[in-house]
Amino acid sequence: MGIRWGGTGRGRGAAGLGRVVAIFFAVPGWLAPPVAAAADGEGVQTPARSFELRIERRRVPQAQRVLRATEGERVELRWTADEPLVLHLHGYDIETRVAPDKAAVTSFTARLTGRFPVAIHVDSAPGRSSSSAKSSSHHHVTLLHVEVHPR
Amino acid sequence: MWRFIPVSRARSVRGRDGRWRRAAWSAALALPAADAAAHAFGVRYDLPLPLPLWLAAAGLTVALSFVVFALVLRRGASGAGYPRLDLLRVWFARPLAHPLTLAALRVLSVSVFVVLIAAGLAGTQDPYRNLAPAFVWIVWWIGFAYLSALVGDLWAVLSPWNALYLWAEALARWCRPAGRLGLRWRLPPGVGVWPATALLLAFVWIEILWDGNAVPANIARLALGYSLLTWLGMFLFGREAWVRSGEVFAVYFGLLARLAPTEVRVTDRDACEWNLRPPAAGLLDARPAPVSTAAFALVMLATVTFDGLRETPLWADLLARLSRAGEPVGDAVWYGAGTAGLVLLPCVFAVVMLGVGAAMARLTRGDARPGSASELARLFVLTLLPIAFAYHLAHYLSYLLVAGQVVIPLASDPFGYGWDLFGTARYKVDVGLVGARFAWYTSVIAIVLGHVLAMYLAHRLALARFTDRRTARRSQYPLAVLMVAYTMVSLWILAQPIVEVAPGR
Numbered sequence: 001m002g003i004r005w006g007g008t009g010r011g012r013g014a015a016g017l018g019r020v021v022a023i024f025f026a027v028p029g030w031l032a033p034p035v036a037a038a039a040d041g042e043g044v045q046t047p048a049r050s051f052e053l054r055i056e057r058r059r060v061p062q063a064q065r066v067l068r069a070t071e072g073e074r075v076e077l078r079w080t081a082d083e084p085l086v087l088h089l090h091g092y093d094i095e096t097r098v099a100p101d102k103a104a105v106t107s108f109t110a111r112l113t114g115r116f117p118v119a120i121h122v123d124s125a126p127g128r129s130s131s132s133a134k135s136s137s138h139h140h141v142t143l144l145h146v147e148v149h150p151r
Numbered sequence: 152m153w154r155f156i157p158v159s160r161a162r163s164v165r166g167r168d169g170r171w172r173r174a175a176w177s178a179a180l181a182l183p184a185a186d187a188a189a190h191a192f193g194v195r196y197d198l199p200l201p202l203p204l205w206l207a208a209a210g211l212t213v214a215l216s217f218v219v220f221a222l223v224l225r226r227g228a229s230g231a232g233y234p235r236l237d238l239l240r241v242w243f244a245r246p247l248a249h250p251l252t253l254a255a256l257r258v259l260s261v262s263v264f265v266v267l268i269a270a271g272l273a274g275t276q277d278p279y280r281n282l283a284p285a286f287v288w289i290v291w292w293i294g295f296a297y298l299s300a301l302v303g304d305l306w307a308v309l310s311p312w313n314a315l316y317l318w319a320e321a322l323a324r325w326c327r328p329a330g331r332l333g334l335r336w337r338l339p340p341g342v343g344v345w346p347a348t349a350l351l352l353a354f355v356w357i358e359i360l361w362d363g364n365a366v367p368a369n370i371a372r373l374a375l376g377y378s379l380l381t382w383l384g385m386f387l388f389g390r391e392a393w394v395r396s397g398e399v400f401a402v403y404f405g406l407l408a409r410l411a412p413t414e415v416r417v418t419d420r421d422a423c424e425w426n427l428r429p430p431a432a433g434l435l436d437a438r439p440a441p442v443s444t445a446a447f448a449l450v451m452l453a454t455v456t457f458d459g460l461r462e463t464p465l466w467a468d469l470l471a472r473l474s475r476a477g478e479p480v481g482d483a484v485w486y487g488a489g490t491a492g493l494v495l496l497p498c499v500f501a502v503v504m505l506g507v508g509a510a511m512a513r514l515t516r517g518d519a520r521p522g523s524a525s526e527l528a529r530l531f532v533l534t535l536l537p538i539a540f541a542y543h544l545a546h547y548l549s550y551l552l553v554a555g556q557v558v559i560p561l562a563s564d565p566f567g568y569g570w571d572l573f574g575t576a577r578y579k580v581d582v583g584l585v586g587a588r589f590a591w592y593t594s595v596i597a598i599v600l601g602h603v604l605a606m607y608l609a610h611r612l613a614l615a616r617f618t619d620r621r622t623a624r625r626s627q628y629p630l631a632v633l634m635v636a637y638t639m640v641s642l643w644i645l646a647q648p649i650v651e652v653a654p655g656r
Contacts, residue, residue: 111583113587114196114582114587115196115199115648145196147198147648
């Protein structure tokens, strides 16, 4: 499981102990996570990070179970799924409905740092709800985590 | 940790079909989408500690250990005594310890207790909208631990069980001046804090494993059951005797309060001594802890570690391996592995501590006052407490600060009836109150300080215990190894990403 070890010193204002120490302990590159390699864009003005996520049988591929972003970035989660689902990004409290015939995007500016779960709330009967409450109680599944690291 | 408001380091909701979950979900689904989202508020976990910080903390831990070795023994601050300043002689502190103040605090505490029980029994059973779960599991169980360790043994004053029994005693005296409440049987001499130790294990099991721990009615019933048990104990054996050996929270918060810079001692009904002292000086007890106290402390240390361990990928993998391939973790595995871990880890800690004691005994055989493995283990076991507390702080502080905010709206509407008593019912939890950087730095600072404090205390105790300075130094080698290892385990857990175990079905 990739912990984002490296890269603390990137970006402006990353002062403090972390940076000082990072210089002392030159962090080996192999510790860098696979996903973070995707977009360490230098374009500080309009940073954006986009992820293509395909949900099948209520799962995403193992490599996408943890998505990493940096504070202040624009993040886009582009979803496709094999069944109708409601996706809930906790912390930021954003709900996104996705269906087989309808791709969807969760987009937000990563203001809060931390580790935020995206949970599946099964959308078995859009429009009508209370009657399906019981069956839904079995399907609160954490799909993945979004990690927003400080700059 | 209580999992229902899964913020920060707490485990997230496990999809089980418990009554409380169903209640919560049907409520959520009955609402329009936007409300449903707002319903599951405030989920944020701390980020794992980044490598540079981890290395810095680990390096500092080891380096400062040597500094302690070098300085404390050379300076030869011998003995286990410490300066005290009686705050009751200070004019501004005196009103705080006035009987009327204490009585007011007790009335407040008992009122909160009654409100929580009433909310649990009569309020909504949606754990998000009831004051009881959030107050008990976040504000009280975590917050009061911090208050005890950083301020003093306030539980001795505030405990509602103690307060209510005190009042009952006063009433009994008023009715029949010659009579007294209770049977005053003598507890068997070997009892020590064994009843409290057993209760602590049970309580921690409820806290971190039991699925129904967030149901308000369960909390209220457990609190009532515990009240009966406590009052029965007080009735049979006397209030003070039971508080010393059976009131688990008095023992727990009391032990943490040994870290505090004040000593609050309720000597009699309302009489009270209140001293200022160097922090953690309460752990400088030159007598070895009784076996039961040592066991209680080991259960404390081990369960705090276990709670963190349980959220690492390591534990998730273990549970997955115990389950049938491809299937989610079932009840049997969840409770079986959890209970086994909860019981075994204190045993492992005890064995390790005895091993350290044995090593110390071997290394100090030449001293004029040699000791046995058990005696030395019991003498030094409490010096590990600062490390455990530091880890606890690192683990829970941001959780307390973020998730703890839910009591602000809930205080205005404790029963979930839509009241707005204090005008705070619409307060929204600010998830961004503390960020990753805050969590990291407080963790590292707390852990390094806790380690140094532990090393320092152990050295002081060794100087008091052994006649020869060189043997005192030698005695510290095994303990220092243990402390560094313990600190490293704590740091390692903090560097793990938090994972939730797959839902029940």
